[in-house]
Amino acid sequence: MRSVAVAVLSLAILGVLGGAIFIYSGLYNVAATDPHWNLTYWVLEKARVRSIKAHAAGITAPAGYDDQAQVERAVGHFAAHCAECHGTPGSKRGAVSQGMYPQPPDLTNVSKRFSPAEIFWILKNGIKMSGMSSMADDGDDMLWATVGFLQKLPTLSDDDYNDLWMASQAQGGGPGNMMDMGGMSMSHGPDGQRSPHAKSPTPRDRDQ
């Protein structure tokens, strides 16, 4: 019995030592171009999904968060804060986000993968070590509206998305208005220099 305990303890010490040597040797490759092993990916993905589901368990969606007016309000927010990484119905992800690992997923069917409360939790808290930041500063109200918008996303064509965006701008635009679109709303001025939007930008401008 005693020899079994000694063997188990020795193995545990060896394991810890081996881990320490592996970490300090720098053998582990942190490059974004070096994908995880299948097992590592499986563990991380399981932990991510289980964590989101557990942490969102007590959250209830407020009434009316997915009303059409809320969805319209959220489009400008999505165009300004999400589209560059996640793409839109008419455009793929931006160039920078294509080099990210993990890559920002297409959100078209995200409401099939997660409940409204879970999506809200993701938006409010972000996801560690992934590039998905917390959007808590945008306020719960806007985040719930964005959840409502994401639920409509599978039904939106490129044109529907642009119409919705125009409607949101007509109402004042919210955080996605032209001034707030930052680098995404830049267009080429007559002198060939990049200058702030010479014309009203639409999300479709990002295809160019």
Ligand code: HEC
């Ligand atoms: C800088 C790039 C970036 C921006 C901006 C960004 N995200 Fe993300 N997002 C990511 C990445 C990367 C992931 C993948 C995280 C992972 O797999 O661990 C992600 C994951 C998600 C997920 C989980 C999807 C799934 O299927 O697991 C949702 C929902 C989401 N983002 C919504 C949004 C919304 C809505 C916005 C804007 C308010 C936004 N994101 C802005 C990079 C971004």
